[in-house]
Amino acid sequence: MMKGFFSTKLPKEVSEFIVKFDSVGAEVxxxxxxxxxxxxxxxxxxxxxxxxxxxxxxxxxxNSKDTFGASxxxxxxxxxxxxxxxxxxxxxxxxxxxxxxxSTGGMLPQGADAVVMLEHxxxxxxxxxxxxxxxxxxxHIIGFDExxxxxxxxxxxxxxxxxxxxxxxxxxGKSEVSVYKRPVISIISTGDEIxxxxxxxxxxxIRDINSYTLSAMVEEAGGIALRxxxxxxxxxxxxxxxxEAIDKTDMVLISGGSSVGTRDYVLEAISSFxxxxxxxxxxxxxxxxxxxxxxIRDKAIWGLPGQVTSAMIVFLLFIKRQIQWIGGERLFPxxxxxxxxxxxxxxxxAQGRExxxxxxxxxxxxxxxxxxxxxxxxxxxxxxxxxxxVRVDINKEGLYKGExxxxxxx
Amino acid sequence: MMKGFFSTKLPKEVSEFIVKFDSVGAEVxxxxxxxxxxxxxxxxxxxxxxxxxxxxxxxxxxNSKDTFGASxxxxxxxxxxxxxxxxxxxxxxxxxxxxxxxSTGGMLPQGADAVVMLEHxxxxxxxxxxxxxxxxxxxHIIGFDExxxxxxxxxxxxxxxxxxxxxxxxxxGKSEVSVYKRPVISIISTGDEIxxxxxxxxxxxIRDINSYTLSAMVEEAGGIALRxxxxxxxxxxxxxxxxEAIDKTDMVLISGGSSVGTRDYVLEAISSFxxxxxxxxxxxxxxxxxxxxxxIRDKAIWGLPGQVTSAMIVFLLFIKRQIQWIGGERLFPxxxxxxxxxxxxxxxxAQGRExxxxxxxxxxxxxxxxxxxxxxxxxxxxxxxxxxxVRVDINKEGLYKGExxxxxxx
Numbered sequence: 001m002m003k004g005f006f007s008t009k010l011p012k013e014v015s016e017f018i019v020k021f022d023s024v025g026a027e028v029x030x031x032x033x034x035x036x037x038x039x040x041x042x043x044x045x046x047x048x049x050x051x052x053x054x055x056x057x058x059x060x061x062x063n064s065k066d067t068f069g070a071s072x073x074x075x076x077x078x079x080x081x082x083x084x085x086x087x088x089x090x091x092x093x094x095x096x097x098x099x100x101x102x103s104t105g106g107m108l109p110q111g112a113d114a115v116v117m118l119e120h121x122x123x124x125x126x127x128x129x130x131x132x133x134x135x136x137x138x139x140h141i142i143g144f145d146e147x148x149x150x151x152x153x154x155x156x157x158x159x160x161x162x163x164x165x166x167x168x169x170x171x172x173g174k175s176e177v178s179v180y181k182r183p184v185i186s187i188i189s190t191g192d193e194i195x196x197x198x199x200x201x202x203x204x205x206i207r208d209i210n211s212y213t214l215s216a217m218v219e220e221a222g223g224i225a226l227r228x229x230x231x232x233x234x235x236x237x238x239x240x241x242x243x244e245a246i247d248k249t250d251m252v253l254i255s256g257g258s259s260v261g262t263r264d265y266v267l268e269a270i271s272s273f274x275x276x277x278x279x280x281x282x283x284x285x286x287x288x289x290x291x292x293x294x295x296i297r298d299k300a301i302w303g304l305p306g307q308v309t310s311a312m313i314v315f316l317l318f319i320k321r322q323i324q325w326i327g328g329e330r331l332f333p334x335x336x337x338x339x340x341x342x343x344x345x346x347x348x349x350a351q352g353r354e355x356x357x358x359x360x361x362x363x364x365x366x367x368x369x370x371x372x373x374x375x376x377x378x379x380x381x382x383x384x385x386x387x388x389x390v391r392v393d394i395n396k397e398g399l400y401k402g403e404x405x406x407x408x409x410x
Numbered sequence: 411m412m413k414g415f416f417s418t419k420l421p422k423e424v425s426e427f428i429v430k431f432d433s434v435g436a437e438v439x440x441x442x443x444x445x446x447x448x449x450x451x452x453x454x455x456x457x458x459x460x461x462x463x464x465x466x467x468x469x470x471x472x473n474s475k476d477t478f479g480a481s482x483x484x485x486x487x488x489x490x491x492x493x494x495x496x497x498x499x500x501x502x503x504x505x506x507x508x509x510x511x512x513s514t515g516g517m518l519p520q521g522a523d524a525v526v527m528l529e530h531x532x533x534x535x536x537x538x539x540x541x542x543x544x545x546x547x548x549x550h551i552i553g554f555d556e557x558x559x560x561x562x563x564x565x566x567x568x569x570x571x572x573x574x575x576x577x578x579x580x581x582x583g584k585s586e587v588s589v590y591k592r593p594v595i596s597i598i599s600t601g602d603e604i605x606x607x608x609x610x611x612x613x614x615x616i617r618d619i620n621s622y623t624l625s626a627m628v629e630e631a632g633g634i635a636l637r638x639x640x641x642x643x644x645x646x647x648x649x650x651x652x653x654e655a656i657d658k659t660d661m662v663l664i665s666g667g668s669s670v671g672t673r674d675y676v677l678e679a680i681s682s683f684x685x686x687x688x689x690x691x692x693x694x695x696x697x698x699x700x701x702x703x704x705x706i707r708d709k710a711i712w713g714l715p716g717q718v719t720s721a722m723i724v725f726l727l728f729i730k731r732q733i734q735w736i737g738g739e740r741l742f743p744x745x746x747x748x749x750x751x752x753x754x755x756x757x758x759x760a761q762g763r764e765x766x767x768x769x770x771x772x773x774x775x776x777x778x779x780x781x782x783x784x785x786x787x788x789x790x791x792x793x794x795x796x797x798x799x800v801r802v803d804i805n806k807e808g809l810y811k812g813e814x815x816x817x818x819x820x
Contacts, residue, residue, distance in 0.1 A: 031607075035626040052613050056717070056788045086643060087603035089613045105603050105666075105716060105788070107614040147791045154794070162820060163630065164793040167623035167718055170607045171616070171790060193497035193515050197441075197580045203462050203499045204517040206581070213577035216445040220573065233496060256515075306515060307466075308577055333797055334771040334778060335819055340750060361744040368744060378466045378515070380459075380581060381557045383574040384564070387743055409745055410572060 008282035037179035048145035053108040060099040061112035075130035115140035158330030180328030186245035190256040256306030287377035309377040341370040358386035418692035447589035458555035463518040470509040471522035485540035525550035568740030590738030596655035600666040666716030697787035719787040751780040768796035
């Protein structure tokens with residue numbers, strides 16, 4: 001690898017690289033533990049659901065014809081011949097002029113084709129009700145296969161499981177499910193100035209912020225973070241830790257040491273692997289420009305800026321999606337961690353790169369205002385005060401006060 | 411308690427009840443495990459951060475006065491007297507006309523007040539550089555207390571920890587932190603027709619969907635779900651399980667049996683506790699109307715509709731927020747699980763209640779369309795096909811095709 005190699009990519013080019021990596025393997029988990037996991041199998045229903053015609057209200061199962069024309073003025077009179085027990089097949093069937101008491105979820109008895117709501121009936125003697133409104137055939141009923149038909153596909157592989165999805169797996173009796181493993185992501189902090197958090201910094205030293213911030217972001221993205229600790233600016237040591245990380249885990253994040261200086265150990269370490277391919281070095285975003293992506297044995301190795309804000313932005317824009325991708329997710333829902341707001345003031349920006357502005361949100365009457373938070377990207381405090389990021393398009397020179405923007409929340 | 415008691419509340423009245431419960435206790439956890447937890451202490455920085463003046467670029471530490479007026483045509487010449495080692499106090503200091511090589515994050519040497527970027531310099535001989543642009547005092551520097559000053563408050567109690575927040579806890583050396591315990595929420599399914607998921611339903615029976623759906627929602631809300639299993643329609647048994655749930659956990663969710671029928675075991679069981687207070691029975695929303703909230707020993711007991719869609723909507727609108735509240739969260743950020751979309755067709759709705767319409771989102775060019783998914787609230791399949799909910803205001807008669815709406819994603 002030539003030193004000083006520098007080929008800057010556009011954000012959309014980076015997004016194309018991201019999906020060019022394979023998924024991790026699958027494992028079987030119980031549905032109690034499957035929330036947020038990604039299906040590694042297609043799922044069909046082995047049964048009709050609910051399996052029988054069910055009432056959706058409390059009331060009386062009837063033959064709908066007996067209620068046609070019923071009104072408060074001219075109610076229909078029906079004889080109540082019994083009650084449907086929940087969870088059981090009704091032992092009675094109704095004939096014309098008869099009704100059976102039924103609760104929500106109860107199984108419709110033979111001879112009935114609809115349910116009259118309790119509140120539209122009155123008892124006129126011990127065994128007779130008057131029905132004050134007509135019901136249509138199948139009214140207040142869920143049909144036996146209305147939720148899912150036998151063998152109907154319920155989910156495709158690549159779908160991330162939500163609470164209601166676990167509900168349907170429960171309904172079809174699928175207590176275990178095949179899901180992609182959580183990708184394991186190793187995190188390496190580099191720099192002679194970085195010390196473990198339990199040490200007290202001397203002048204010139206700073207505690208390891210990035211390992212903790214990035215680990216938490218990996219966790220939020222559905223991965224498992226493996227902190228490999230701090231590596232000093234020593235090429236041999238860095239190569240050794242990189243090798244261990246590549247051997248053990250599915251992706252490697254190295255923060256620090258990726259700026260274009262003379263001490264570019266990270267690029268040197270990554271390039272030293274014989275099957276290493278540097279996909280790019282530099283993205284036209286700010287902050288976050290000095291980012292490296294390499295491929296070693298079909299694993300992604302990211303060299304991230306040492307400044308925590310820059311590293312976070314690169315993570316939010318690209319790495320999060322890649323963790324989801326290698327974690328098997330393919331059916332990405334239309335979703336948003338975004339919120340619309342209006343800029344609280346003008347912001348200037350350079351053309352030729354996407355700028356990401358940290359903003360704090362404020363409610364003002366019905367509006368939400370996005371107030372820029374200024375601060376160098378080497379500071380972490382602006383990320384604490386900020387609620388999210390606003391993107392300034394690569395072709396824009398800035399944003400105007402009052403302009404509507406989408407805020408990427410974090 | 412009088413049977414048939416029914417006092418319907420408006421959604422905003424329900425929201426007021428929600429915060430009238432105490433928080434759970436606190437515990438100390440390591441910051442590796444603190445993502446998404448809620449701080450139970452105020453946190454201040456015991457030190458200045460970064461603690462020393464740091465360079466934000468790779469370049470040369472200089473006295474800014476030496477660069478005033480420098481340009482490509484008339485560069486300033488400076489003598490390079492050495493290099494700042496990362497993580498160490500520079501042993502050299504600079505005099506006028508001198509410069510010291512420094513990397514991003516390095517400590518500024520004595521005598522320097524700014525850093526010139528590497529790319530704005532050239533070597534003209536082994537020890538001399540020319541500087542092509544002037545720097546202002548403090549340019550490319552983070553001051554010793556610019557991130558946080560000693561004793562400055564960093565977080566207030568009641569704040570939910572994000573990745574960057576863990577970064578700052580790392581920076582100040584706080585490896586353990588006091589957070590609220592995760593609220594433990596017990597979940598009870600009732601109904602003679604409900605069977606455990608590993609059993610095969612006979613006609614009239616249905617597997618326990620609600621326990622699994624609600625457990626996952628509790629987990630998403632930051633709580634710990636304790637499934638108490640299925641209770642048959644037996645008042646003694648229900649009282650017994652309720653008592654155990656109240657004894658053991660911080661909140662109780664009971665699904666099924668809360669519709670206003672003759673078999674209203676849930677209301678009867680809740681009312682049987684001598685310190686029980688029914689806060690309301692019924693909310694003017696659809697679906698989700700037959701919801702009960704009671705207080706027993708300062709714990710919230712929710713009676714939820716048995717239909718899974720209704721139970722989910724009540725959870726999303728009210729219970730999630732209450733779990734966050736008793737989990738100590740007080741500094742709710744402006745956030746959104748919402749997305750703006752346009753209705754794909756007209757939807758009618760009844761006045762006098764808030765209607766929640768399930769919708770599927772579709773991208774069409776630059777627009778996102780919200781397409782209503784019709785289906786009875788006793789079905790779970792519409793919740794699988796849906797991406798979110800659209801609220802129809804209590805005073806509106808519906809939504810028009812093309813109308814802009816906020817979709818609550820799930």
